Amino acid sequence: MAAVKKSVSVKDVARLAGVSEQTVSRTVHDSPSVRPETKERVRAAMRELGYRPNFAGRSLRRGKFKTVGVAMFNITGTGNLDRMEGFAAAADKHGYAITLTKVDGHPYTLESTSSRMSALPVDGMVVIMNRMPADFGTFEPLPGMQTVLVTMLEHPLCSTVDNDQFDCSRQVVEYLLEQGHKTVHFISCPERSLSGMRREEGWRETLRAHGIEPPQLVRGDWTAQSGYAAGQVLADDPTCTAIYASNDAMAYGCIRGLESRGKRVPQDVSVVGVDDSLGDIVPDCRLTTVRFDNKRVGMWAVDKIAGAEGVAPGVEHMLFPGVLVEGDTVRDIR
Amino acid sequence: MAAVKKSVSVKDVARLAGVSEQTVSRTVHDSPSVRPETKERVRAAMRELGYRPNFAGRSLRRGKFKTVGVAMFNITGTGNLDRMEGFAAAADKHGYAITLTKVDGHPYTLESTSSRMSALPVDGMVVIMNRMPADFGTFEPLPGMQTVLVTMLEHPLCSTVDNDQFDCSRQVVEYLLEQGHKTVHFISCPERSLSGMRREEGWRETLRAHGIEPPQLVRGDWTAQSGYAAGQVLADDPTCTAIYASNDAMAYGCIRGLESRGKRVPQDVSVVGVDDSLGDIVPDCRLTTVRFDNKRVGMWAVDKIAGAEGVAPGVEHMLFPGVLVEGDTVRDIR
């Protein structure tokens, strides 16, 4: 056991088992045209030598890698962990692996991402579009490199998938109106956030669809501190009985801000957030919020690539609705 | 442009450029023994055909994949996102890619993880040891598969890296003692958590090292709710002027629990957490906590594999200390 073993190949196994390389290959793939007795002999040889099929040889021969590439601009981001969980779960299901790459560069383009991916052992790629790529409109995926974009936008040549942020706002606003509120105030996010702006549109248009002119919104910056300030402002507005915040941190901040001005939640004002990100961090409130199934989004993306074995690409646009989770921060005032 | 292009190989480029395949290969690797003029002609051909070197062919030839495999039991977990960021950053630096796989199975063994990895295009692997594998003590890494475990435990054959949980507690306890506190109370976590138990040991032993007998600890379950309950209990203990909680959620819950019993933080009681996970979620307190650099842990792991190009493995054990971040929840009572 002194020398370093070079990697064991079918040839070595074949020699030891006294069969041809092809029979070894057939045994690996459990072909029915190998006698059980022979198979057993080959398996024994594989065990003895510690044989593992070589990925490169196999891929070269097959022209497939059974791997999906994932490109992300910044890995740290709300929901990314769940999305990754989804990628991994779906890949696992299809016997695929996930290859992860960080994307950078100014300007950030789908073209360069795609080009980089094509030198990696992947059959398709998923791009998490935190940023808007400069060439979004004109990009065409490489032939043979099925591409799925995680974004709310539609694309003529790539399948896209994401959470439905517009519908999320529709659900929240209609829910609050059903509880008897005459209008819904809104704490927004910075204008550069694509998904945040979709939430804003959803809020605005749903109110209008119910014949209600949207009140002045309060602009936040995702932080609880900005929610706190917004809560203090809205506490002085007598028409404000229901507040919808663009994320949970601002919603929680808002609650504390309202309380600092003597308003109680939900007795005086109802509050709803988005993202279900408070988890077990806050002890004294079960916030009413919208939960997105990011894992499902991730699974869909990988399914689209790994599931379509040889099937025609077929561009599809998919938006998954969130689920409104009732907590203790909304009161029915009818 | 009607037919689907098969993948473009060196052969195609060579033909178009009127040179041999070898010259194309040399051009790809920017060998100095190709005339600049020839290089340019080859490059033009590559551009025209959209040539990308084939990963499988290259790996087969070279016997290297330039890829590090990462195995995780559950992807969702404190710090995993930052660790991933570290993996990706380090891989990027070395021109490597990351291949992610989810691990399951009962019992969970390093052996099966390793075996699964060896059929993937990776040169080494990193295992995030959220769970204790059944064969931790007896595992030997596959030859040629450099293995790094992310855990606090040492291993005779694999390099290991993680945050230093013991030192974290030492820092917190000594910091609080320096502020004049006579003892430090502790809110622990469930006993099954390896890192949590290390924090507990660190708290206990540091107090003893200062000649202080550790007071009765309060057992929590990582949630703010359990911290809240602990805070209420400790509020009635007159000897309790400083509390160290095993994570930030419990620390925040504890603060609210103390307040519910009329104690103020930090005027009456000082509180310190761990993990720096509150971020912008809580509006009204800047918690004193310990911040770990999980990204650095991730980078170290991948550096160890990707950086050691041909170098002898060399088993190493690395623990990174956290940094105590001063907030507004500790008071100097000297």
Add this chain to the structure above:
DNA sequence: TTGCGCAATGGCAACGTTAACATTTGGGTG
């Protein structure tokens, strides 16, 4: 002019696997 050395390029083989085809063997049928 001849010969030498160097720069530039080409030819060949091999990495490990497996699809396609070829061959062998044994058993049944006319």
Add this chain to the structure above:
DNA sequence: CACCCAAATGTTAACGTTGCCATTGCGCAA
């Protein structure tokens, strides 16, 4: 007993790349 068929196994070639060695062409010193 010749024949054919099916089951089991073997042989060959090719996937794309690149290390090694061979070859070509050219300038320069002898």
